[in-house]
Each structure stands twice: as C-alpha cells, then as structure tokens.
Amino acid sequence: MTTIYVGNLPFNATEQDVKTLFERHGKVDSVKLINDRETGKPRGFCFVEMSQAEAQTAIQALNGFQMDGRPLRVNEAQERPQRPRQGGGPFRR
Numbered sequence: 526m527t528t529i530y531v532g533n534l535p536f537n538a539t540e541q542d543v544k545t546l547f548e549r550h551g552k553v554d555s556v557k558l559i560n561d562r563e564t565g566k567p568r569g570f571c572f573v574e575m576s577q578a579e580a581q582t583a584i585q586a587l588n589g590f591q592m593d594g595r596p597l598r599v600n601e602a603q604e605r606p607q608r609p610r611q612g613g614g615p616f617r618r
Contacts, residue, residue, distance in 0.1 A: 531570060531587075534558075535569075583599070
C-alpha cells in the first residue's frame with residue numbers, strides 16, 4: 526500500500542471527486558481530505574491510498590493535472606518529521 530500526497534487541490538473538491546479522478550489509474554483504497562482544525566474548512570490537500578504499482582502510475586499521470594484550473598502536485602507521501610514535544614507544565618529547575 527502506498528500513500529500519495531495530493532496538493533494544490535481546489536477548495537471545493539470532495540473526497541468523491543478525488544477518488545473518481547484517481548480511479549482512472551487503479552483501485553483507490555481510501556481518500557482523506559485534510560481540514561483546518563479550528564475552522565473545519567479544507568486546507569487544499571489530501572492523501573490517497575493505492576497499491577504500489579497503481580500509485581506510481583497515478584503519480585506519473587496526475588502530477589500537474591489541471592483540476593478546476595489548479596495544477597495538482599502529486600507525489601508519494603513522506604513521513605512527517607518528529608517534532609520535540611512541548612511541555613505544558615510550569616517551568617522547573
């Protein structure tokens with residue numbers, strides 16, 4: 526299973542829109558649109574899960590694809606680097 530990052534999505538794109546687009550290149554296991562925590566509005570990117578071979582085909586075909594006038598940025602998702610945990614308690618010496 527490969528996770529694909531899809532950036533520069535139109536803000537009106539739905540999970541079904543993205544799924545339909547990617548299904549042209551293989552079976553889509555899941556689509557997850559990312560929304561802002563505070564406003565609940567779309568942030569303009571999502572993650573799509575597909576098999577390895579189909580994911581590579583979709584990445585090649587859809588990177589730069591115009592969706593509602595916006596060129597999509599499509600590539601294999603990278604692990605997010607670990608950030609140091611911020612302590613929330615009082616300062617101690």
